[in-house]
Amino acid sequence: MKMTKKLSIYYSLLGVAVLAQMLATVFTLSQNIGYGQKISFLEKQRISLEAEKNQLQTTLAKNLAINKLAETENTGYVAIADVLVLSRDSASLALK
Amino acid sequence: MNHLRKNIFFASFYLFLGIIVLRLFYWQIIKGQALKEQSESQTLRRLENKGLRGQIYTSDHYLLVGNQKVYDLKLDKKNFKGDEAYLAHKISQIIVEDHSQLRETAELSSVDKESLRQELEKEILSKFQSKGNWPKLIDKLSAENKAKIEKLGNEYLYFDENYERFYPEASMAAHLTGFLGRDENANEVGRYGIEGALEDELKPRQENSLFKMDALGYLLAGQKYEGKNLNGRDITLTIRRDIQNLAEQHLTQAIERYQADRGEVIILESKTGKILALAVWPSYKQWQYFRYSGEVLKNPSLTRLYEPGSTFKTLTIAAGIDAQAINKETVCTNCAGPRQIGKYSIKTWNNQYHPNISMIDGYAKSDNTAMIFITDLLGSERFVEYLKKFGIGNQINIDLQDDTRTPFPQKFGPVETATISFGQGISTNSLELLRAVNVIANQGKMLEPMIVEKVYDQQNQEEIVSQIKEGEQVISKEAAQTVTEMMIEAALHGEAQWIASDKYTVAAKTGTSQVPDPRGGYKQDETIASFIGFAPASNPRFTMLVKLENTKSSPWAAETAAPLWYKIADKLMILLNITPDK
Secondary structure: OHHHHHHHHHHHHHHHHHHHHHHHHHHHHHHHHHHHHHHHHHHHHHHHHHHHHHHHHHHHHHHOOHHHHHHOOOOOOOOOOOOOOOOOOOOOHHHO | OHHHHHHHHHHHHHHHHHHHHHHHHHHHHHOHHHHHHHHHHHHEEEEEEEOOOOOEEOOOOOEEEEEEEEEEEEEOOOOOOOOHHHHHHHHHHHHHHOOOOOOOOOOOOHHHHHHHHHHHHHHHHHHHOOOOOOOEEEEEEOHHHHHHHHHOOOOOEEEEEEEEEEOOOOOOOHHHHOEEEEOOOOOEEEEOHHHHHOHHHHOOOEEEEEEEEOOOOOEOOOOOOOOOOOOOOEEEEOOOHHHHHHHHHHHHHHHHHOOOOEEEEEEEEOOOOEEEEEEEEOOOOHHHHHHOOHHHHOOHHHHOOEOOHHHHHHHHHHHHHHOOOOOOOOEOOOOOOOEEEOOEEEOOOOOOOOOOOEHHHHHHOOOHHHHHHHHHHHOHHHHHHHHHHOOOOOOOOOOOEOOOOOOOOOOOOHHHHHHHHOOOOOOEOHHHHHHHHHHHHOOOEEEOOEOEEEEEEOOOOEEEEOOOOEEEEOOOHHHHHHHHHHHHHHHHHOOOHHHOOOOOOOEEEEEEEEEEOOOOOEEEEEEEEEEEEEEOOOOOOEEEEEEEEOOOOOOOHHHOHHHHHHHHHHHHHHHOOOOOOO
């Protein structure tokens, strides 16, 4: 009788240990799967963001290209023929 | 009986065990390797990670060469059902409508477009008859055109993604950037210019790693995963986009106006040696490099040797003054007529002679006999020594892939010394001459021309800034000041005085050099017109060389290269925010 009790305690403890190990394994594996999924997701996101960044950079460069800007340039520009140099003796209103 | 049952049981048990052992032997030993490979092929995934090639920027942070995503259009030929002609027509229509797709800078006329479309349609149709199951109908499609083709809703069309070199500023600074070509194994490799010289910096890195994946294709844990940036290093050049554009635009106009065969404009920052612009005509489109001859692809500022002519007199004058053999007012006692050296009679460019001419006037009038007089006083050895100090014949150390060697004359007899004093019988390239004249602008100190401003390493997020490369003190500060004064005088009263600026002081010299004839002597109908100088002379901000080859409107530099120099300089004054000093 005594022996049977000891055995049942032993098997109960063993059962608990195995169950705990099983739970721990399942939990760790689920973590691992989650981790793998997360890495794969982040990697895909990184690639797509990089492609998007490149696309934006390309569009920006195309829009800022000097040839394109020259097309919209105001062609009414007139070069200054004579530069007005102001001195202390100048009769300019700005100096008075 | 009982014993027999026991024996049968054990016999069956051992037989069963034996079968298991044999089976295990079969799977683990005989089929072991094959199964291992099969398992690995199901779980191990090779991840290929490749970065993008480094980009090239101007010093004012504009993208000059980048990377853009393009798409190759492929057809599932095996399963294709539908009207081939209709599909080819539609695709060709989309392509022709977008002139950037055709990589043409100008819009095509409607007639050109239609003939091009028909040609393209024919080409696409021929792909339907090709051998493979997945023929490539069109390559390097833009994202916009990909979207338009997707709208056609054809289920047999697929797209492959790729990256290609992208030039937002079209062919600007082509001779500086170089291009991305291919080597003998069809691998991409930079050629000429920065692309060639800094191939190791620009090229992307590639990493292949093996990872264990689960049944769903997700990464299994416990493995070190590192998402590295494998892009090549970005290069920032010293050129400014607005100045480069200014130089290129004006050079193109001048080529047309003066009917020249070739031309160059190089602008240096006088105090640092940084190249602000380097324009070359004829230029080329980097994305169509295969359409041009090797001669066009080379940077003439480094590879095209020429006899500099009168612009070289600046170095003769500088040597004479620094060696105290002459000063501004020294009188030439041997300038009354042509100089007879050996069997050669050396004349002035206009066959006019000025007895007792001063050095300052001799330089302004570009008098050959006055230059021979200086080398008479200096002696050949000292003259050669000065030329070497000015970097003539010394290779230019610059980050551009081209042959930069310039030969230095081996023989320096009396005739050679005399002709070299006024820039004949010696070869140089434009950048070498500009480096030498910039010594005067930089108070007698040598500066190596620079083209790379900085290099940015994306992986380590580290920036490497180029340092100014200062050389030796070639001539004294005082001598440089005197030469500057003589150059100001030459600009004001020399051959190009009619165009001289009244807003700022310019120290410059014209040069109309002759072109050697391979059959001996010089070509009678060909000249190279150049104008070299710096401004404002009181505090030089830029040193510029303008060179025009074989101008038909006038052979003289004063009437071609000089006006172009002043036109560019006028606008540079505004771009560089320089106040007039007159």
